[in-house]
Amino acid sequence: MKTTNDDLLYSISAEQKLIDFNFKEIWRYKDLLFLFVKRDIVTLYKQTILGPLWYLIQPLFTSLIFTLIFNNLGQIQTGSIPPFLFNLAGITAWNYFKECLTGTSNTFTKNQAIFGKVYFPRVIMPMSVTISNLLKFSIQLAIFFGFFLFYWWQGSTVALSGLVFLFPLYVLLMALLGLGLGMLISAMTTKYRDLTILVGFGVQLLMYVSAVPYPLSEARLKFPPLVARLVELNPLTQITEGFRKMLLDTGSFTWTNFGYTAMISVIIFLLGLVVFNRTEKQFIDTV
Amino acid sequence: MADIILKCENLSKQYRLGTVGTGTLSHDINRWWYKVRGKKDPYLKIGDTNDQRKASESNYVWALKDINFEVQNGEVLGVIGKNGAGKSTLLKILSRVTSPTTGVIRTKGRIASLLEVGTGFHPEMTGRENIFLNGAILGMTKTEIKSKLEEIIEFSGCQKYIDTPVKRYSSGMRVRLAFAVAAFLEPDILVVDEVLAVGDVEFQKKAIGKMQDISSSDGRTVLFVSHNMAAVKNLCTRGIVLESGESIFEGSSEEAVNFYINRQSSLNTDNLLERTDRKGTGEIRFSKVELLNRQGNAVSELISGDYAKFRLHMVFNEKVNHKDLVFGLVIYDNNENKIADFYSDEMGITFHSIDSYVDLELPKLMLRGGSYYVVVVVQTAIRVVKQIDLLHHVLNFNVFSGDYWNVNRANRATNVALIDAKYLNQNTL
Numbered sequence: 001m002k003t004t005n006d007d008l009l010y011s012i013s014a015e016q017k018l019i020d021f022n023f024k025e026i027w028r029y030k031d032l033l034f035l036f037v038k039r040d041i042v043t044l045y046k047q048t049i050l051g052p053l054w055y056l057i058q059p060l061f062t063s064l065i066f067t068l069i070f071n072n073l074g075q076i077q078t079g080s081i082p083p084f085l086f087n088l089a090g091i092t093a094w095n096y097f098k099e100c101l102t103g104t105s106n107t108f109t110k111n112q113a114i115f116g117k118v119y120f121p122r123v124i125m126p127m128s129v130t131i132s133n134l135l136k137f138s139i140q141l142a143i144f145f146g147f148f149l150f151y152w153w154q155g156s157t158v159a160l161s162g163l164v165f166l167f168p169l170y171v172l173l174m175a176l177l178g179l180g181l182g183m184l185i186s187a188m189t190t191k192y193r194d195l196t197i198l199v200g201f202g203v204q205l206l207m208y209v210s211a212v213p214y215p216l217s218e219a220r221l222k223f224p225p226l227v228a229r230l231v232e233l234n235p236l237t238q239i240t241e242g243f244r245k246m247l248l249d250t251g252s253f254t255w256t257n258f259g260y261t262a263m264i265s266v267i268i269f270l271l272g273l274v275v276f277n278r279t280e281k282q283f284i285d286t287v
Numbered sequence: 288m289a290d291i292i293l294k295c296e297n298l299s300k301q302y303r304l305g306t307v308g309t310g311t312l313s314h315d316i317n318r319w320w321y322k323v324r325g326k327k328d329p330y331l332k333i334g335d336t337n338d339q340r341k342a343s344e345s346n347y348v349w350a351l352k353d354i355n356f357e358v359q360n361g362e363v364l365g366v367i368g369k370n371g372a373g374k375s376t377l378l379k380i381l382s383r384v385t386s387p388t389t390g391v392i393r394t395k396g397r398i399a400s401l402l403e404v405g406t407g408f409h410p411e412m413t414g415r416e417n418i419f420l421n422g423a424i425l426g427m428t429k430t431e432i433k434s435k436l437e438e439i440i441e442f443s444g445c446q447k448y449i450d451t452p453v454k455r456y457s458s459g460m461r462v463r464l465a466f467a468v469a470a471f472l473e474p475d476i477l478v479v480d481e482v483l484a485v486g487d488v489e490f491q492k493k494a495i496g497k498m499q500d501i502s503s504s505d506g507r508t509v510l511f512v513s514h515n516m517a518a519v520k521n522l523c524t525r526g527i528v529l530e531s532g533e534s535i536f537e538g539s540s541e542e543a544v545n546f547y548i549n550r551q552s553s554l555n556t557d558n559l560l561e562r563t564d565r566k567g568t569g570e571i572r573f574s575k576v577e578l579l580n581r582q583g584n585a586v587s588e589l590i591s592g593d594y595a596k597f598r599l600h601m602v603f604n605e606k607v608n609h610k611d612l613v614f615g616l617v618i619y620d621n622n623e624n625k626i627a628d629f630y631s632d633e634m635g636i637t638f639h640s641i642d643s644y645v646d647l648e649l650p651k652l653m654l655r656g657g658s659y660y661v662v663v664v665v666q667t668a669i670r671v672v673k674q675i676d677l678l679h680h681v682l683n684f685n686v687f688s689g690d691y692w693n694v695n696r697a698n699r700a701t702n703v704a705l706i707d708a709k710y711l712n713q714n715t716l
Contacts, residue, residue: 012383012392032423039420043411117406118424119383119398191315281386284379285302 026121036128041135055139059095063087070213077218080157081250085147090212092144093174093243096137097236098203100178103129105185105199108283115284122280123273126186130179137171144247161249163242166258170242173262176269177235183272187279210236215244215251235264291395292508293358293476298390300351300376300532350376351532354390358476361506365513365523365540367547372529374512375480381510382478396475396508399426406465410454414445414464417453421468435471442497443467463490470497476508477501498522516544516622548621548658556682560602567674571612571665575600576681591689591698591705595652599663600644601676612638612675615664616647620657620702627654627704632668653707656688656700 063084070076071083078086104126108115111125152158189195209231211219219231231237238261245253351373358364366374379385381392382400407424408417418439422432432439440449443464445456453461479498499522502509513519519526519540526543528536528550536546559573577585581594589595597616617628629647631637638645661682667673688697691705698705 011394012380012386028428029423029426031427031429035420035423035429039409039412039416042416043409114407114424116379116384118400120424120426284385 022121026123029120029124032120033124033128033131036124037132040128040132044132044135055136056143059088059091059140059143062091066091066213076214078215079250081248082151082156082158085144085151085156085158086215086244086248086250087213088144088147089244089247090240092137092140093170093240094207094210094212094236095140096133096171097174097178097239098207099133099136100130100175101182101185101203102199103133104179104182106189106196107182107186108190108279109186109193109196112284115280123183123276126179126183126276129182130175134171148247159249161246163253164246166242167246169262170239170246173235173265174239176265177239180265180269180272183276184268187272187275187283190279190283206236210234211240216241217252235261290360291357292360293392293394293396293398295354295356295392296390298351298354298377298380298387298392299349300373300380300385301347301388302350303347349532351380351387354529354534356527356534356537358508358510360508361502362525363502363509363511363523363540365511365519365526365543366529367513367516367519367526367543368529373532374529376532377529378478378480378510378512394476397426398476398478399469399472399474400478401469401480408453408461408465411452413452414443414449414456415440417464418468421465422472425469425472426474427472431473439467439471442470442493459490466490466494470494470501473505474507476510478510480512495522514623516548517624520544520622544622556680559678559681562678564679566677567664567666569676570604571601571675572604573599573601573663573665573676573678573681576661576663578682578684587683588685588687589652590687591652591655592691593652593689595649597647597649597661597682598644599647601641601665602643610637610639611668612641613666613668613672614638614645614647615666617662617664618654618659619662620659622702624702626659626702637668651707652686653705654686655698655703655705656686657702658683658685660684 066087067083070087071078076083107122107126107129115122148158185195185199207213209227211231211234216232216237220228223231238257241251242253242258242261244251354373354377356364366377368374376385378400380387382398384400407421409420412420415436418436419429419432422439423429440446443460443466445460445464448456448460453464456464495518498509498511501507502522509522511519511523523540526536526538526540527534528543528547530550535550536543538546557575559575565572577598577600578587578589579596579598580586580589583596599614599616613630613632615628615630618626620626660680661684662677662679663681664677665675666677667675688700690696691698691707
C-alpha cells in the first residue's frame with residue numbers, strides 16, 4: 001500500500017519554495033479570469049446610470065484644475081502643446097496605473113469572504129482587476145483623442161509620434177507596475193492595516209513626483225538637482241513621459257530609459273508575485 | 288492493492304489566540320531572527336491542545352494536532368466531532384483555503400470544496416451568469432459548465448427565473464441554484480461541510496440523493512463533515528472522530544458514530560456537580576438525574592410502554608429567591624434527534640419552592656426500542672427567560688421494544704416515539 005510521491009498530483013503543506021508558481025494551474029483557471037473581468041464590466045453598468053460618465057468627468061476636471069494651477073498660475077511650459085491636452089494625456093496614463101494599484105492593493109481584505117471558502121489561484125483576482133480596468137482606460141483614451149482632434153481642427157500643432165507602435169508595450173508596463181505594487185501592498189495589508197491608509201494619499205503624492213502635471217524638462221530646470229534626479233529615476237515618470245512622447249510628440253524618450261523602465265516594471269511585478277504567492281497560503285489566519 | 292487517493296500525514300495547525308495585532312511585529316521579527324540562524328519557529332513549541340473549556344496558558348493553540356489518515360478511491364469518509372473539535376479547520380486545509388502549520392496532505396486528485404454554497408454569487412448578475420461564475424470559482428472550465436448547464440438549471444428548479452438577477456431570488460432559490468452548480472462539479476475528491484442543512488425538506492432529500500449518486504454510482508471520493516449522525520451512517524463508508532484537534536477514532540462509519548455516541552455518554556452522570564460543560568447562572572445546579580421504574584428503583588433500561596419517572600436532584604448554591612421556576616427535560620435519541628420534550632410551564636406547573644428534587648412522571652414511556660439520552664434545564668419564567676442550569680447528557684437509558692398493542696409481536700425498534708393509535712376497519716366492526 002505504498003504510494004510514491006511521483007503519482008501524487010500535489011501536496012498541501014507548510015513548506016514553501018521561494019518561487020512557487022503553478023502556471024499550469026493558473027492556465028486551468030483562465031476561464032475564471034475572464035468571467036471575473038466580465039463580471040466587473042457587466043456590473044459596472046448595472047449599478048449606476050451615470051457610471052461610465054464619471055470616467056469622463058474625473059479626468060476632464062482634473063486636467064482643467066491642473067491647467068489652471070500649474071500652467072496659468074504656476075507658469076509651467078508645455079511647449080507648443082495646449083496645456084489642457086498635455087495634462088489630459090498625463091492623467092489618462094496615470095489613471096490607469098492608479099486604478100490598477102488601488103484596485104489590487106486591497107485584494108485580500110476585500111475578498112476574504114470568498115477566499116475563506118474556496119480555493120483558486122488568488123492571483124486571478126488582481127489580474128482580473130488589471131484587465132477590467134482596461135475598459136476605463138480605453139474610455140478615457142477615447143476622450144483624449146476627442147480633444148486631440150478638436151485641437152488639431154482648431155489649428156494647434158499636435159501630432160502623434162512615430163513611436164506610437166510602442167503603445168501596447170507601455171500599457172503592459174503600466175499594468176505590470178500597478179499590479180506588482182498592488183500585490184505587494186495587498187500582501188502586506190493582511191497583517192498591517194496601516195498600509196491601506198498609506199495607499200490613499202501615497203498614490204496622490206506619487207503622482208506629483210511622476211511628472212504628471214509637468215514635463216520632465218521643467219523638472220530638470222526648476223527642481224533641486226537631487227529631486228530632479230529622483231523624479232527622473234522614477235519609472236512612472238518614464239511612463240508618463242513616454243506616453244506624451246507617443247501621443248503628443250513632446251518630452252524626452254531614449255531607448256535606455258525605456259529599457260530601464262521595462263526592467264524595473266518586470267522586477268516589481270515578479271517581486272509582487274512572489275510575495276503575493278507566499279501570502280495567499282496563510283493570509284486567512286492573519287487577516 | 289488499495290488505491291489511496293489522499294493521504295494526510297502528521298497534519299497540525301496552530302492558531303494564535305486573542306487579538307492578533309498586538310505584538311505581531313515583534314513576533315514576526317523574532318521568527319525571522321530564528322529563521323536566519325537556522326532554528327525552528329520559537330512559537331511552535333508552546334501550543335496547547337485545543338481544549339476550549341480551560342483557559343489556555345499560552346497565546347497559541349493547536350486546532351489540529353498530528354492528524355493521520357488515508358482515503359481510498361471511491362470512499363466516503365465522514366468526519367465527526369463536537370463543535371470546535373477541528374472539523375472545519377481540517378476541511379479548510381483540505382480545500383487549500385489555509386495551509387497547515389506542519390505536516391502534509393498528498394493527493395492524487397482534484398479537490399473541490401463545498402464549504403458554503405453560493406460563494407461568489409453576484410447579486411446583479413442573472414442566474415445563468417452566476418452559474419458560470421460560480422462554476423468557474425469552483426474550478427470548472429467554461430466548456431464543462433456549458434455541457435451541464437441544462438442539467439444544473441433543471442436540478443435547481445429555477446428555470447423560470449434563470450435570466451433574472453440573483454438579487455431578486457428568494458434565499459431558498461439562491462441556495463438551490465448554488466447547490467446545483469456544486470453538485471455537478473466533477474472533482475476527484477469532493478469536500479462537503481454540512482451543506483445539507485439548507486433548503487426545505489424536499490430539496491434536502493434531493494441533495495442527499497445527489498450526494499449518494501456522486502459517491503455510489505460515479506465512484507467519486509467524498510469527505511463529509513456533519514453533526515447529523517444518521518446522515519453520516521447512511522452516506523459514509525468510513526468515519527473518523529475528532530476531539531480537541533486530535534483524531535481519537537478511525538473505523539467504519541457505524542463504528543465511528545457509535546464510538547462518538549459512547550464517548551458522549553461516557554460523560555460523568557453519577558455526580559453532575561463535577562461537570563464543567565454546563566450553562567446558566569448556577570444558582571441551582573443539577574446533581575443527579577435518575578430514571579425510576581414503578582417500584583421506585585433506579586434503572587437504566589425500560590420496556591416500551593412502561594411506567595417511568597425521571598427524578599431531577601439538585602443543589603442550591605445560595606438562597607434561591609426565584610419564583611416561577613420552569614423545569615425542562617428533553618429526550619434525544621442516539622442520532623442527536625430530539626424525540627420529546629417536557630417543559631413544566633406549558634404543562635401548567637411552575638415551581639415556587641423545591642425540596643431537593645423534582646419528579647417527572649410518565650405513566651407510559653412511549654418510546655420505541657433504542658438508546659436515548661436526556662438533557663435537563665431549569666430556568667426562570669418571569670417575562671425574560673433566564674437559564675439557571677442547562678446540562679447535556681445527564682442520563683443515558685435504553686428502551687427495549689415491547690408489545691404495546693398486545694398482539695404477541697414486538698414493536699419495531701426505530702428510535703422514534705410510540706403513539707397510541709388504532710386502525711379502524713369497517714369490515715371487522
